[in-house]
Amino acid sequence: MSQDMKQAALDYHANPIPGKLSIELTKPTATAKDLALAYSPGVAEPVREIAKDPELAYKYTGKGNLVAVISDGTAILGLGNLGPLASKPVMEGKGVLFKCFAGVNSIDIEVNAESPQAFIDTVARIADTFGGINLEDIKAPECFEIERTLIEQCNIPVFHDDQHGTAIVTAAGMINALELANKKIEDAKIVCLGAGAAAIACMKLLVSCGAKSENIYMLDRKGVIHAGRDDLNQYKAMFANETNKRTLDDALDGADVFVGLSGPDLMSAEQLMKMAANPIVFACSNPDPEIRPEVAKAARNDVIMATGRSDYPNQVNNVLGFPFIFRGALDVRASAINEEMKVAAVNALKDLAKEPVPAEVLKAYELDKLEFGPEYIIPKPMDTRLLGRISAAVAQAAVDSGVARLPFPAHYPLTSIHDVYGK
Numbered sequence: 001m002s003q004d005m006k007q008a009a010l011d012y013h014a015n016p017i018p019g020k021l022s023i024e025l026t027k028p029t030a031t032a033k034d035l036a037l038a039y040s041p042g043v044a045e046p047v048r049e050i051a052k053d054p055e056l057a058y059k060y061t062g063k064g065n066l067v068a069v070i071s072d073g074t075a076i077l078g079l080g081n082l083g084p085l086a087s088k089p090v091m092e093g094k095g096v097l098f099k100c101f102a103g104v105n106s107i108d109i110e111v112n113a114e115s116p117q118a119f120i121d122t123v124a125r126i127a128d129t130f131g132g133i134n135l136e137d138i139k140a141p142e143c144f145e146i147e148r149t150l151i152e153q154c155n156i157p158v159f160h161d162d163q164h165g166t167a168i169v170t171a172a173g174m175i176n177a178l179e180l181a182n183k184k185i186e187d188a189k190i191v192c193l194g195a196g197a198a199a200i201a202c203m204k205l206l207v208s209c210g211a212k213s214e215n216i217y218m219l220d221r222k223g224v225i226h227a228g229r230d231d232l233n234q235y236k237a238m239f240a241n242e243t244n245k246r247t248l249d250d251a252l253d254g255a256d257v258f259v260g261l262s263g264p265d266l267m268s269a270e271q272l273m274k275m276a277a278n279p280i281v282f283a284c285s286n287p288d289p290e291i292r293p294e295v296a297k298a299a300r301n302d303v304i305m306a307t308g309r310s311d312y313p314n315q316v317n318n319v320l321g322f323p324f325i326f327r328g329a330l331d332v333r334a335s336a337i338n339e340e341m342k343v344a345a346v347n348a349l350k351d352l353a354k355e356p357v358p359a360e361v362l363k364a365y366e367l368d369k370l371e372f373g374p375e376y377i378i379p380k381p382m383d384t385r386l387l388g389r390i391s392a393a394v395a396q397a398a399v400d401s402g403v404a405r406l407p408f409p410a411h412y413p414l415t416s417i418h419d420v421y422g423k
């Protein structure tokens with residue numbers, strides 16, 4: 001990023017008031033009578049009702065449209081373990097996206113936990129406050145046990161965005177990119193650089209979509225994950241292949257797909273040249289991708305390229321998932337976000353990329369034209385149709401799979417965040 005952009009980003013966060021979110025009132029507070037309803041004595045009435053029936057918290061408080069965005073700061077974007085406080089701009093950022101794209105209220109919570117168990121205990125104790133919990137930027141392998149335990153302990157959706165949000169968006173983009181490259185997912189040789197939260201979840205979902213695990217070469221800092229290694233945790237071990245490949249160069253030789261979920265500038269133009277014809281490169285590390293699109297495209301013109309960033313074509317980023325997935329889950333009061341709901345989100349997202357792009361989206365991105373092709377494999381985050389399509393698909397899948405506690409919403413499909421409480 002240029003010095004100008006860096007300063008602009010700091011100014012954006014600092015001015016005119018610090019931070020990116022604030023809390024707004026939803027009820028009148030102008031008179032003494034208003035205050036008597038909002039606070040003492042009126043507030044005692046919903047207290048008594050909720051004490052008798054906890055479900056009434058959804059009627060009398062903001063719980064049903066409130067998500068906690070919770071991090072321990074151990075894997076902030078691709079910047080690494082910089083601690084909970086430093087993660088706050090990202091968590092506030094997730095809150096901005098929840099609100100502006102899906103009308104979901106959120107509170108960011110940065111937890112200074114000395115162990116995964118301390119983190120779990122902290123989250124479990126505050127879970128009832130919220131309609132859902134979005135775990136963010138928690139490093140592997142701890143994130144897997146943290147999420148599993150919290151799903152068990154909480155009766156609201158708990159969703160580790162870096163795993164599942166990323167996997168859903170990656171799968172949708174990949175299915176479309178493979179179609180454009182005229183490649184079959186079951187034959188594709190896939191290299192995944194990174195073996196953490198995002199990488200493991202992405203590769204698992206690609207396998208569910210038809211990829212063959214024997215065709216996937218996953219790498220961590222020590223190189224290719226193979227059956228001969230004795231230093232693998234149970235999550236990496238699921239991707240250990242019988243192979244002689246040891247390095248990224250070895251793995252990329254003839255590969256069809258590269259998925260980067262690791263760190264900045266880890267793939268060179270020379271390495272890209274080793275890939276098969278019409279290679280697909282998802283360099284998704286944030287903020288700096290594994291290889292920059294300008295470097296990749298200068299090296300070869302047959303590459304279908306995506307990054308996690310807003311300032312290049314094909315933004316493969318979990319922003320295309322979590323706001324709308326939670327919207328759908330909250331609106332049917334789902335007890336969890338299950339596989340059926342994730343697959344429904346993949347399908348809604350990939351299908352939308354094939355439809356004509358509305359003028360307002362073109363305007364937002366200052367483009368004259370955008371149609372399904374190598375430069376447009378996945379919808380743009382500012383496409384307002386995402387709200388209606390993904391939330392409806394997720395809500396329907398929740399109803400069909402039996403985790404919804406409310407019927408499919410009568411006010412769906414949503415056309416705007418102003419409709420989220422009904423039209």
Ligand SMILES: NC(=O)C1=CN([C@@H]2O[C@H](COP(=O)(O)OP(=O)(O)OC[C@H]3O[C@@H](n4cnc5c(N)ncnc54)[C@H](OP(=O)(O)O)[C@@H]3O)[C@@H](O)[C@H]2O)C=CC1
Binds near residue numbers: 074161196262
């Ligand atoms: N575009 C998107 O939507 C998203 C992108 N991401 C990006 O994915 C990356 C990983 O995030 P996340 O999974 O949450 O973090 P984790 O800490 O869970 O995992 C990081 C993984 O990257 C590997 N890694 C780091 N540096 C290297 C290197 N030099 N060579 C090979 N492997 C390396 C680590 O290897 P080891 O196991 O050996 O430590 C680890 O397996 C980040 O850059 C993040 O921005 C994440 C979520 C969403």
Ligand SMILES: CC(=O)C(=O)O
Binds near residue numbers: 076308
């Ligand atoms: C996008 C995101 O969640 C990440 O890079 O961690």
Ligand SMILES: [Mg+2]
Binds near residue numbers: 077136137161162
């Ligand atoms: Mg993240």
